[in-house]
Amino acid sequence: RDEINVNELEQVAGGIANPDEELYITKADDTISGIAAARKTTVDAIFRRNKAEIMAWAHKFGKHSNKESDYKNWLWSGESLYVPRLR
Secondary structure, three states, X not given: OOOOOHHHHHHHHOOOOOOOEEEEEXXXXXXXXXXXXXXXXXXXXXXXXXXXXXXXXXXXXOOOOOOHHHHOOOOOOOOEXXXXXXX
């Protein structure tokens, strides 16, 4: 089965399609709320834009929940999230 990940897709597409966004690689101690505050956006906006990535990483590390809100509390170093570009 052929699969393509986000980074490969960016290379094929020539980069991020939305000039108002940039790719942010999470670091230790990052939280979605902290990233949202720094980028003047909301937790919900970041989560909606990156839901598949956030949930995939949570599952990779054994975290599962029936409540979507739980996933908003789980980040690991190295996740690639699309966030509003800093101006």
